[in-house]
Amino acid sequence: MTTDDRQIRNLFARLMQAWTDNDATAYGACFTDDCDYVSYDGTRAIGRADMQHAHDQLFRGVLAGSALVGEVESIRHPAPDVAIIHGTASVLMPWRSKLPKRRLSRQTLVAVRTDRGWLFSALHNGRVRPVRIPAPESMPSRMAQIMGRVARRAGVRRADVSI
Numbered sequence: 001m002t003t004d005d006r007q008i009r010n011l012f013a014r015l016m017q018a019w020t021d022n023d024a025t026a027y028g029a030c031f032t033d034d035c036d037y038v039s040y041d042g043t044r045a046i047g048r049a050d051m052q053h054a055h056d057q058l059f060r061g062v063l064a065g066s067a068l069v070g071e072v073e074s075i076r077h078p079a080p081d082v083a084i085i086h087g088t089a090s091v092l093m094p095w096r097s098k099l100p101k102r103r104l105s106r107q108t109l110v111a112v113r114t115d116r117g118w119l120f121s122a123l124h125n126g127r128v129r130p131v132r133i134p135a136p137e138s139m140p141s142r143m144a145q146i147m148g149r150v151a152r153r154a155g156v157r158r159a160d161v162s163i
Helices: 003-020 024-028 048-060 139-153
Strands: 031-038 044-046 067-079 082-092 105-114 117-127
Touching: 003 024, 003 067, 003 082, 003 105, 003 117, 024 048, 031 048, 044 048
Parallel strands: 031 117
Antiparallel strands: 031 044, 067 082, 082 105, 105 117
């Protein structure tokens, strides 16, 4: 294991410890000022101040007394001062003695080397809830294919759809 990988693993451990301490300031200190943070529910905080404020509210509210338990799965360096980290973690509520499987999340984090050491610049958190991919000849796939043909015949164009 390289020195950089050890430092990144230590940063991940500091992140979990800050959560477990319910310390939003220490949690925020693991991130760059301009970080991008996407929570498991899809909400997005842009910048350390917004993310730290949200976690302060959580740690003093619905997540008070919770712990963050997890591990680094992999670290990849696409450039010398950038790392992509995949990890798993789960929030352990104070009234639980073991982690419920439905609370397991996977994080994709981007760490950058700064003058303060490695910090996370982005975090995307998603629940681990695998969905089996239907075979092309299965009923769900055949229905989707039929509906696609019907839509094309009806003149529905993707350019007509907006979010």
